Amino acid sequence: MLKLTKVSKVYEGKVAYRALTDINLEIEKGEFVAIMGPSGSGKTTLLNIISTNDAPTSGEVLIDGKDPHKLKKNDLAKFRRNELGFIFQDFNLLHTLTVEENIVLPLTLDGTRVREMKEKAQKIAENLGIASIMNKRTYEISGGQAQRVAIARAMIHEPRLLLADEPTGNLDSKASKDVMKMLVSINEEEKTSLLMVTHDPQAASYSDRVVFIRDGKLHSEIHRGESRQAFFQKIIDMLSLMGGDGSDFSSVRV
Numbered sequence: 001m002l003k004l005t006k007v008s009k010v011y012e013g014k015v016a017y018r019a020l021t022d023i024n025l026e027i028e029k030g031e032f033v034a035i036m037g038p039s040g041s042g043k044t045t046l047l048n049i050i051s052t053n054d055a056p057t058s059g060e061v062l063i064d065g066k067d068p069h070k071l072k073k074n075d076l077a078k079f080r081r082n083e084l085g086f087i088f089q090d091f092n093l094l095h096t097l098t099v100e101e102n103i104v105l106p107l108t109l110d111g112t113r114v115r116e117m118k119e120k121a122q123k124i125a126e127n128l129g130i131a132s133i134m135n136k137r138t139y140e141i142s143g144g145q146a147q148r149v150a151i152a153r154a155m156i157h158e159p160r161l162l163l164a165d166e167p168t169g170n171l172d173s174k175a176s177k178d179v180m181k182m183l184v185s186i187n188e189e190e191k192t193s194l195l196m197v198t199h200d201p202q203a204a205s206y207s208d209r210v211v212f213i214r215d216g217k218l219h220s221e222i223h224r225g226e227s228r229q230a231f232f233q234k235i236i237d238m239l240s241l242m243g244g245d246g247s248d249f250s251s252v253r254v
Helices: 043-050 073-083 099-109 114-127 143-155 173-190 228-242
Strands: 002-011 017-027 032-036 058-063 084-088 161-165 193-197 209-214 217-223
Touching: 002 043, 017 043, 017 217, 032 043, 032 173, 043 058, 043 161, 043 193, 073 084, 084 143, 099 114, 099 143, 114 143, 143 173, 161 173, 173 193, 209 228, 217 228
Parallel strands: 032 193, 032 209, 084 161, 161 193
Antiparallel strands: 002 017, 002 058, 209 217
């Protein structure tokens, strides 16, 4: 589904800064992978390259066998709309629009018929438990509801790969658990591949495996077994082994 081969990123300037070095990473169809590491480790750079918001200095990124970085501008925009879904920490919703209008935004860009958009939006809203707030503005809803709206918008065009950047970063522990359970059910039912950057060991424990990155290089990875609690403990142990500033990782919520 996703294959990175020797991906490196160097930012030029008075002093060149190497953000990533020779990253090799594969994600299977339907797999849920979390990426963790201290601040400045290269997690966000990696996500930006996969999402095509940034380009690698060297190496290759393949999504379903295609390298999106070789596409022309219009084809790339279409590729991103059709193949990728995005969920952000600060939701990135438009406050001038209703919940429903936010959800159908990707479809309006593709010129989908209004009736079809409404049907799709209603179905996904019911699945995510937000059907009752469809006519509200985004400033009238809670953070947990806003993140569900963001998930609905990311999923409405049925992307093959869902990219989440700190999706629980602005949520309390109850809303965080609700959002993570929702992402797991999307991953399992839709077989959507899911890549999530997070500081939160609790959120990471919902994934199939966690890839740790440090100083722009892959450090290690651990796989989930039967027990999520045991996996959570392994994640905590690995983070403490990697060191880093205590503020790099969110407070532990069990």
